[in-house]
Amino acid sequence: MPSKYQPQVSCWREDLHKGVYTTQLPLTNNKKLRYANDDYCELSRRFTGMNPFLRMLMIIIAFLIILLSILGFYMVIRDIVVGEEDSLMFLPFNFVVILIIQLFLQMFLNICFAPEDCPIRFNRKTGKVYIYDHFLLYFGAWSTFTRSPFRAKEITVKEFNWADIQGCMTSVSAPTGSGGMIRSYRLECVVCEPNTTKVIDHFLLAAYSSLNYYEWMWINSYMAFSDNNLDAEFMPEEDFTWPIKVNWPEEIDKKSKASSLEEYQQIDAEYKKLGNK
Template sequence: MQTRLLQEQRFSKLTPQAEKWEEDLPEKYDLQQPTAPKLIRVNEINDTWMEIPRYENIAWHGMWVISILSILSLFTYCSLFQFSEFYSEASVDSKIFILVAIFSFLSIFLFFFKMALFVPRGTPVRFNRKRQKVYVYEHQRSIWPWMRWPTVIKVFDWTDIHGEMLMYSGRYDYGHRLSCAVCQRGTYEVIDRFLLSYTVGDNRMIRGLWNHCCLYMQYKPVPETPLLTRKPLSWTPLNTVRWPEDLDKESKTAPE
């Protein structure tokens, strides 16, 4: 019985295995993938480069609601002490508690305010088949809102990338994701990972997107019309994706 259970266990060929891993996707150069190529979303596709946006499954309008509620709570909290003698008569421990509470309200407000106003929508991944490079636009945010949230562009060789499907089963995030694992050349030792698609319900969409990228990078014919065309709202120019000039040019052109 124990032997049979061990045989039924499935593991990724990639090391370390991704959290919430479900299966390794076919190798990039396998032309007989079982799912037809399909795009979920696309910003641009031409003979040189293709850009795929990544929209997170987040209710962005809720960020505004929480930030407003947190700052109103802070004003209410401070007003209570402004019109009473409690703070001046409080013990040292009570004063510390009050200051910690005020700092917490400010931190919550700042976090959700930055999320709503400054986080780019649809951070993209560009595939340049002339250079055989992949350019990943990453906005690195932290749970600590007082820190700077920088934008980093990661550049990888397409030959080092392997596809894997992840499965999320949370109450508010149920479905599959397409993860790309970047390995050391000629090995399955993972040195980095990035998501190419956030959660979708149908795993055939994930397999189709991976096949589409594989065929595109091999100059094979692929569909250019995405399944989804509607773009989520972006309220201000501060949410706009801004590529560094040199990498923007490099990722859109063929090598000289």
């Protein structure tokens, strides 16, 4: 049975219930809560690959692979230019090398320039959702090979209505050498046209190595003002963090913290006036 939200997100597994979740134990935020008050909350979307020490290791590995690939590319071209025997046999090898360089240059620059986190804010007083997106969250998609690696500094900030957002779980599995399977799960949010199931956008909420719905359940209850059963513990602080910090645009920062829809509209009108000057 396919998703009722079409076009369906890649590797779809199931659609998720939207509404208050009732459990015996407190609903955990999976140690992703960066901040929360009665107006809005901010959750982390930092995954394992954004750990500072792992980042440094991946940067070094990617840099070495890029250097070796460039060296191999140069040696093949040099042999062709000087007319080495059978050198043309290795010409297809260079096309593979170009793809490898593109992949690891993309990885190298995006890991270097991605911020320490890509948080998401939910304002329950205005019913708005704000995402702070970087391409590193979607690394591995087809766009990894088509997107310019020199756009690694780009940050995309989007605003959505909570009413238009639905949850989906996606999963990918791969065989292991021992004959088993390894699975990864991604909790995706799809954005639909108002009062329809037509998907116009989607974004990543969380990624897991095992199946769970923690953040989705927590957010649903928070947005419904059902706080009694919510784990309100903030995510632990780290001794060392990545030097590139989260920097919300001023307008979005103010809107996302508005205490009412009226205050949100005032902020919106204020910035529209500034934009028309």
